[in-house]
Amino acid sequence: MGRLLDVKGLETRFFTQDGVVHAVNGISYTLDEGETLAIVGESGCGKSVGVMSLLRLIPQPPGKITGGEVWFDGKDLLKISDDEIRQVRGNRIAMVFQDPMTSLNPVLTIGFQLSEALILHMGLDKAAARKRSVELLEMVGIPQAANRLDDYPHQFSGGMRQRVMIAMGLSCNPQLLIADEPTTALDVTIQAQITDLVKRLRDEIGMAIIWITHDLGVVAGLAHRVIVMYAGFVVEEASVKELYGNPRHPYTVGLLGSLPRLDESRSHRLTSIEGLPPDLIDLPKGCPFYARCHYRVERCANENPRLEPVGPGHRIACWVDITKFRQTGNRAAAEVAQ
Amino acid sequence: MSGNATREKLLEVNALKMWFPIFRGILQRHVADVKAVDGINLHVYRGETLGLVGESGCGKSTTGRAILQLYRPTAGQVLFQSRDLVKLKDNDLRPMRRQMQMIFQDPYASLNPRMTVGSIISEPLEVHNIGNKSERLERVRELLRVVGLNPYFINRYPHEFSGGQRQRIGVARALAVNPSFIVCDEPISALDVSIQAQIINLLEDLQEQFGLTYLFIAHDLSVVRHISDRIAVMYLGKIMEMADREELYRNPMHPYSQALLSAVPIPDPMVEEQRQRIILEGDVPTPVNPPKGCHFCTRCPKAMDVCKDNEPEFRDYGGEHFVACWLYQK
Numbered sequence: 001m002g003r004l005l006d007v008k009g010l011e012t013r014f015f016t017q018d019g020v021v022h023a024v025n026g027i028s029y030t031l032d033e034g035e036t037l038a039i040v041g042e043s044g045c046g047k048s049v050g051v052m053s054l055l056r057l058i059p060q061p062p063g064k065i066t067g068g069e070v071w072f073d074g075k076d077l078l079k080i081s082d083d084e085i086r087q088v089r090g091n092r093i094a095m096v097f098q099d100p101m102t103s104l105n106p107v108l109t110i111g112f113q114l115s116e117a118l119i120l121h122m123g124l125d126k127a128a129a130r131k132r133s134v135e136l137l138e139m140v141g142i143p144q145a146a147n148r149l150d151d152y153p154h155q156f157s158g159g160m161r162q163r164v165m166i167a168m169g170l171s172c173n174p175q176l177l178i179a180d181e182p183t184t185a186l187d188v189t190i191q192a193q194i195t196d197l198v199k200r201l202r203d204e205i206g207m208a209i210i211w212i213t214h215d216l217g218v219v220a221g222l223a224h225r226v227i228v229m230y231a232g233f234v235v236e237e238a239s240v241k242e243l244y245g246n247p248r249h250p251y252t253v254g255l256l257g258s259l260p261r262l263d264e265s266r267s268h269r270l271t272s273i274e275g276l277p278p279d280l281i282d283l284p285k286g287c288p289f290y291a292r293c294h295y296r297v298e299r300c301a302n303e304n305p306r307l308e309p310v311g312p313g314h315r316i317a318c319w320v321d322i323t324k325f326r327q328t329g330n331r332a333a334a335e336v337a338q
Numbered sequence: 339m340s341g342n343a344t345r346e347k348l349l350e351v352n353a354l355k356m357w358f359p360i361f362r363g364i365l366q367r368h369v370a371d372v373k374a375v376d377g378i379n380l381h382v383y384r385g386e387t388l389g390l391v392g393e394s395g396c397g398k399s400t401t402g403r404a405i406l407q408l409y410r411p412t413a414g415q416v417l418f419q420s421r422d423l424v425k426l427k428d429n430d431l432r433p434m435r436r437q438m439q440m441i442f443q444d445p446y447a448s449l450n451p452r453m454t455v456g457s458i459i460s461e462p463l464e465v466h467n468i469g470n471k472s473e474r475l476e477r478v479r480e481l482l483r484v485v486g487l488n489p490y491f492i493n494r495y496p497h498e499f500s501g502g503q504r505q506r507i508g509v510a511r512a513l514a515v516n517p518s519f520i521v522c523d524e525p526i527s528a529l530d531v532s533i534q535a536q537i538i539n540l541l542e543d544l545q546e547q548f549g550l551t552y553l554f555i556a557h558d559l560s561v562v563r564h565i566s567d568r569i570a571v572m573y574l575g576k577i578m579e580m581a582d583r584e585e586l587y588r589n590p591m592h593p594y595s596q597a598l599l600s601a602v603p604i605p606d607p608m609v610e611e612q613r614q615r616i617i618l619e620g621d622v623p624t625p626v627n628p629p630k631g632c633h634f635c636t637r638c639p640k641a642m643d644v645c646k647d648n649e650p651e652f653r654d655y656g657g658e659h660f661v662a663c664w665l666y667q668k
Contacts, residue, residue, distance in 0.1 A: 042530040059515075157621045187393035187557065189618045192601035193545030196617055214531060217560070221610035240607045258535030260564030262587070262602045263609065270564070272535035276500055 004175060004208050005031040005054075010068035012046075012053045019281040023049040025232040026068065028307070033175070036202065036209040038223035038240075040216060040255075044277060046232035047212045051178050055089050072176075091121040094169035098181035100161035104153040110137075110164055111149030114171060120160060121172045136167040140197060159190035170201065178210045183218060195222055213337065216259060220244060225313070228252050231278050231288035234307055238314040248316045248323070250295045287319070295320045347384040348519060348551050351407065354414035356397070356404040360626065373625050374400040376575035376633075377414070379652055379660075384518070387545065387552040391559055391581070391598075397575045398555045399443075402521040405553065406438055407431055418519070421539075435521060436466055439512035443524040445504035449496040451479065455482075455507055456492040462514045481510040482548075485540060488495030502533035515547070521553045526561065538565060559602045563587060568658075570593045574633040575625055577652065581659040591661045593640045632664065640665060 012024040014306050024046045031037050041047045052058055053065050070077040074094070077085060089095075097103040105113060114136060115129035125131060130149065137145035140163040153161055162182060179198070183191040195218060202209060213219060219226055219240065226243045228236040228251065236249040247253045257271035275292040278284055284291070286291060287300045299319050307317045357371035374397040382388045392398045393566035407423050416423040423434065439462075449458055459481055460474045465654060469477060479489040485506040496504055512520055522541065526534040535614045542565065544550060556562050562569055563583055570580040571594065579592040590596045599615040604610060618637050629635050635645040644664050652662040 042532060062662045159621060188559070189393065189597060189601045190621070191603075192615055195603075196615065215603070216531075216605040220605050221603055221608045221613075227649075244605065244607050255531060256605060258532050259605050260538070261604060261606075262560045262563055262599065263604055263606075264564070270535040270538055272539055273532035274536070276502070297456075301356055 002033050003030060004033045004035075004072070006069075006070040006071040007054065008071070010070065011066045012049050012051055012052065012063060013066050014063045016281075022232055022282045023063075023280060024053060024284050025283075027229070027232075028068075029122055029201075029234065029237065031176070031208055031210065034202075034208055034227065035181050036204050036211060036223045038211045038213060039229060040213060040219055040226055041229035042214055042277065044280065047227045047229050048180055048227070051095075051180065051210055051212060053177070055093060055095070056085055057089075057095075060232075072115070080288065084285045087121075090117050090174075091172045093176045093178065094172065094174040095183045096162075096165045096169045096177065097177045100165050101153065102156060104161060105166060106153050109150050109152055110156070114149075114164070114168055115154075117168065117171050128197055132171070133167075136171055137164070139170070139201070140164070140167045141184045141193075142167075153282040158186055159193060160195055162186060166194075166201070170205070170207075173205070174207055176208045176210065178212070180212045181214070182211075184213070191218070198222070204315060215321075216244075216255065228255070231283065232280060233288055233304075233317060234315075235289065235318070236316045237307070238311075242311070242314050246311075246312065246314075248310055249318050250293045250320070250322060253288050253322065254292075254294075295322050295325065345383040345386075347381045348384040348419065348486065349418040350415070351378060351380045351401075351405060352415040352417070353377050353379065354401070355406060356400050356409055358655075365627060368586065370626050371521065373575050373628060375404060375411075376442070376625075376628065378572075378575075378577045380570055380577060380580060382519075382553060384551055385436065385545075385549055385568075386567040387554050387565055389562035389569040390553060390555045390572060391557065391562045391569060392572035393622060395625065396572045398557075398572050399523050399623070401572070402523050402553060402555050406435075406440055408440075433464075435438055436515045437517055438518040438519040438521070440521045440523060441505075441508050441512050441525045444528050445501050446496075446528070447506055448508055449504055451496055454493050454495055455499075457508060458496070459510050459514055462511060466515055468515065471639040474579055477514065478510075481513055484513065484516045484529065484544070485510045500533075501529050502536055503561070505537050506540065509537075509544070515518075516548075517550070519551045519553070521555065522555070523555045525554075527556065541565065542640045560596060561646065570650065574622060574628050575663065576633050577660075578634065578663070579659075582657070585657065585659055589659075591655065591666060592634075592663050593638050593665070594634045599641075632662070 008028050009026045010024055011026050014021040016021055027050055039047045054070050058065060063079060110128060111133055113135040114216060118124045118129040118132055133149060134145045141147060183194050211223060223240050225239050227234050228253055230251050236252045247256055254273040258273060260270060273292050278288050286302045287304050290296055290300045297320055305317045305319050307315045309315050354375055355377050356375035357373050359368050360370045362369045390398045403409050405416050405532050411424050456478050459478045463469060463474045478492060482489045487506050554565055566583050569586045571578050573594050579595045590599055597618045600616045619636050620637050623629060623636055631647045632645045632650055635641045642664060650662045650664045650667055652660055654660050655666060
């Protein structure tokens with residue numbers, strides 16, 4: 001499979017009255033055609049700003065992409081003109097947002113909003129766009145699609161609205177679909193419907209997906225590769241099996257340990273990560289996870305580790321080899337360190 | 339769970355209904371009701387945690403509030419330490435409220451931004467006339483220590499705290515009057531994963547330390563399974579199934595419980611590869627006009643003719659495994 005996207009040293013800052021917010025601090029990753037990449041992290045870790053920067057959707061001011069390159073189809077998306085990026089947005093790279101109510105326009109019909117992109121990017125006339133809209137709604141499993149075209153967003157339930165958003169995202173046959181917490185606002189049975197739908201469409205259409213989430217459970221059944229972000233840095237990158245089976249960064253270990261699992265045989269104490277993430281205005285000099293880390297050594301306070309490979313396709317940003325502490329699984333190791 | 343016969347029921351809810359009227363037109367005539375809670379039975383033993391799980395709009399929060407008489411129920415009984423709270427007058431209810439407290443979902447909305455942490459936590463003490471000013475101050479300091487906050491924070495305002503710390507303040511306020519029963523209404527769903535674990539651990543520690551009884555309301559089945567001794571599954575104003583936590587997980591009898599369990603993602607790719615999901619079609623019907631028979635019959639993959647017109651009984655099928663489903667009722 002060919003390389004679809006190559007992000008190098010992407011850096012985004014927000015210049016606010018309180019100071020400079022270091023939202024994204026030089027992240028690099030690649031994505032192959034047809035691959036599903038999950039970006040995982042807690043609120044404020046820069047995962048959303050990171051992908052919004054790819055399409056230059058950051059409000060400027062106060063935001064500014066201060067460095068890096070985003071190579072997509074032989075072009076650096078950060079350097080091309082506004083007209084050119086508009087040809088990419090919604091057409092080659094589509095986005096689905098978290099909250100399906102606020103991302104649909106409440107005063108326009110679903111049919112109008114769906115055909116807008118088709119007319120703009122695909123050059124269809126009104127009638128053809130309408131016909132295609134019905135097909136799209138049918139594809140995402142909306143019953144009686146033809147009748148619902150003239151309905152407004154409030155006439156749809158949350159799960160149905162998210163289906164409409166996905167239909168809109170897929171309308172121009174994008175090569176890359178960016179989904180920003182698409183199931184977070186939904187109930188668990190509806191979430192299962194939507195992830196099932198995305199998996200089916202991915203296999204049918206063969207598009208690549210970047211799936212942003214804080215939920216490590218959803219990622220496990222969906223992604224090929226995972227990136228873990230913390231305070232605007234990528235701290236770990238691995239294939240999905242490697243990340244869950246052999247997590248190497250203390251933050252990833254902590255995150256996995258703090259999740260209660262439905263299939264756990266006996267109740268055990270969760271290994272919570274004490275403390276809070278650092279202030280992005282005043283980042284620490286060393287490793288951003290230093291203050292909350294059980295494995296920290298002196299070096300961590302002064303030098304921020306770079307993302308280095310530790311195995312095939314597995315990279316971490318950590319000075320410590322935590323496998324030395326591991327005895328009987330991740331949770332035990334974290335407890336020993338505590 | 340053979341010890342149940344000897345255990346004391348701290349709370350028993352019988353046929354509880356909480357309907358909210360809908361008024362329409364110029365005359366504001368009563369046209370319909372939102373049947374948020376539509377006749378439920380449950381009981382909580384002293385010292386245990388009962389998890390109440392369900393999707394948004396199923397009436398789980400309303401159940402919690404109706405039990406504490408924050409809403410006055412439309413019908414039914416709420417027996418707390420064998421006294422029926424529904425029948426008590428407001429004046430007689432107030433002393434009972436010392437026994438039962440609540441922790442709210444949103445730590446940003448449930449603390450008054452104009453009050454200091456000290457006055458927030460001591461307010462229940464003042465309402466119930468407990469101690470004098472210096473005793474109350476000492477109690478607030480002690481409570482802050484108990485929930486893992488620095489007593490030095492006593493004069494700060496809520497906005498100076500993070501979400502997790504605010505939730506700790508909410509917990510301290512609930513503990514102030516030494517209650518025996520606490521309704522935790524989605525106490526962690528507004529928090530980040532790593533902070534959620536901190537609050538879960540805190541709630542577990544406090545339960546052990548003070549012998550508390552929890553009704554733990556949540557939509558996240560993994561969290562409920564982790565913290566609860568027994569679990570009740572709710573759907574559209576009804577309890578569909580109630581059983582011991584292990585029993586419910588190993589042997590879910592109700593088709594809705596089965597679908598819910600299969601929909602919860604498990605953070606392990608090896609497990610996820612093997613799993614078979616039961617994908618439910620469609621959405622939850624409106625509680626204004628729920629289906630006539632079993633409330634789940636419109637989405638149930640195993641629905642039969644009998645389900646559409648007749649409501650199944652909520653029955654014990656041995657070992658306190660309660661289910662309301664026609665599949666088992668002959």
